[in-house]
Ligand SMILES: Nc1ncnc2c1ncn2[C@@H]1O[C@H](COP(=O)(O)OP(=O)(O)OP(=O)(O)O)[C@@H](O)[C@H]1O
């Protein structure tokens with residue numbers, strides 16, 4: 270499943286141009302890096318937002334699997350809903366062998382409740398430290414802010430979390446559930462704190478549903494302005510190439 274190209278742009282980066290050319294990492298999602306200038310800037314906080322069942326969890330699996338298996342970047346998966354065995358089982362269904370990665374200390378799965386924010390923060394820090402993780406996923410299954418009674422509290426919490434993640438220097442994805450046809454009014458706080466926002470759509474086109482992906486923002490990066498079709502199949506999620514798009518439509 271490894272991709273052919275490697276993150277060469279990063280090694281060319283000189284100290285003079287470091288701000289112009291942030292070190293980029295390979296997302297691990299086939300076809301995605303081309304939409305964001307060759308890869309995700311290292312240490313960025315990304316929010317993957319989308320309709321229910323649009324592929325958010327799948328995107329995260331691919332990101333962690335690619336990191337751990339292909340790019341020597343161990344990863345931590347923080348679930349707010351599912352247990353470790355459930356996640357291992359679901360990932361296996363897409364062909365990702367998470368058990369082996371866990372045994373090799375390249376992957377750690379933790380289930381934490383967001384109600385205890387201090388515990389969540391500590392769990393993240395400890396897990397990242399334990400396996401020297403470079404990637405982190407927080408896959409809530411609900412909108413983050415719904416956990417907090419007051420807007421101000423939610424805002425404060427997200428900012429604290431964002432700062433902590435920068436300090437421990439992991440590239441992070443937080444998922445967020447939104448119905449994207451109501452997009453403008455419904456953005457969560459996560460999207461405003463994030464360095465990058467990725468949108469996943471599962472929308473009706475005439476008599477069928479189509480899946481697509483778009484990048485709303487990615488700091489320091491020229492992004493594709495288009496929506497790109499995606500496929501979720503036996504090998505998980507991938508962004509289709511232009512050529513495949515012609516064959517498809
Ligand atoms: N082998 C497969 N072939 C095609 N589609 C599949 C396959 N396996 C799963 N899917 C689709 O992928 C979707 C699951 O994607 P995923 O769990 O990543 O979405 P999500 O956005 O995280 O969903 P949720 O909102 O429930 O968290 C399923 O609803 C299913 O339609």
Ligand SMILES: [Mg+2]
Nearest residue numbers: 325326327410
């Ligand atoms: Mg999910």
